[in-house]
Amino acid sequence: MSSSTSRGGGSDQPPTRRLMTQTAGNIGETAFDSEIVPSSLVEIAPILRAANEVEEHNPRVAFLCRNYAFEKAHRLDPTSSGRGVRQFKTALLRRLEMENDPTLKGRVKKSDARKMQSFYQHYYKKYIQALENAADKADRAQLTKAYQIANVLFEVLKAVNWTQSMEVDREILDTHNKVAEKTEIYAPYNMLPLDPDSANQAIM
Known part of the structure; x- marks a missing residue:
């Protein structure tokens, strides 16, 4: 893209x-x-x-x-x-x-603040929900990337709304809470090989 x-x-x-x-x-x-x-x-x-x-x-x-x-x-x-x-x-x-x-x-929208809010909702519904609801289930990398982009869009959205003295819609905040929750689940991580005798040890 x-x-x-x-x-x-x-x-x-x-x-x-x-x-x-x-x-x-x-x-x-x-x-x-x-x-x-x-x-x-x-x-x-x-x-x-x-x-x-x-x-x-x-x-x-x-x-x-x-x-x-x-x-x-x-x-x-x-x-x-x-x-x-x-x-x-x-x-x-x-x-x-x-x-x-x-x-x-x-x-199309009258202000950049409205534009950001509209696009944020559009991105969530068209990309994130589509990936989550896919019959074959999107892979972890795709969802991780989508959540990262959504978080950036929300950060920019807040800044634009603040500049234009406009409050963020409640619907947007609710959507972001969902994104933030899923972002923690899909946060990138590294897998480290475990020793053969480590089954009973704490995972680090």
């Missing part, structure tokens, strides 16, 4: 270095994901991944996710002192400037 930066070409430059060496024109068109996020801004990687995932279905929601990621990046490093942060933030800002007007024109 999402586009990604090229992994080919035999380049051995680190992701942030590759971004820094791009031309200004190419930077504006870069697909922002975890591969090019500076290490000091790693917290925004899930937000950018979610933006890439939903962009095909709703460009405005993807824009709002990236805009929230930019604001969070600025809070994490307001002086852009981290390695590659200034270049990254500049590139992301340019993309936001390019996408704001086109995505705004395509917005």
Whole structure:
């Protein structure tokens, strides 16, 4: 669903270095994901991944996710002192400037707050419930990914609603409670091999 930066070409430059060496024109068109996020801004990687995932279905929601990621990046490093942060933030800002007007024109709802709430419910019903109700039962990886994206969408939704002084609908809060509960169940985990004589030992 999402586009990604090229992994080919035999380049051995680190992701942030590759971004820094791009031309200004190419930077504006870069697909922002975890591969090019500076290490000091790693917290925004899930937000950018979610933006890439939903962009095909709703460009405005993807824009709002990236805009929230930019604001969070600025809070994490307001002086852009981290390695590659200034270049990254500049590139992301340019993309936001390019996408704001086109995505705004395509917005059906009267406000971004309403748009986020509508899409959040749409995502839950069309993707999460569909996976949960599938006859063959979706695999754990699919559900884990869907819950992670839903959590990001809710985080962005809260920020947009707060900016526009609008309360989050009760229905949205109830849906999020379901998502949060299932997220704990489907949280990624690692399986460690147990010793043959460990049947009676506590699982760590």
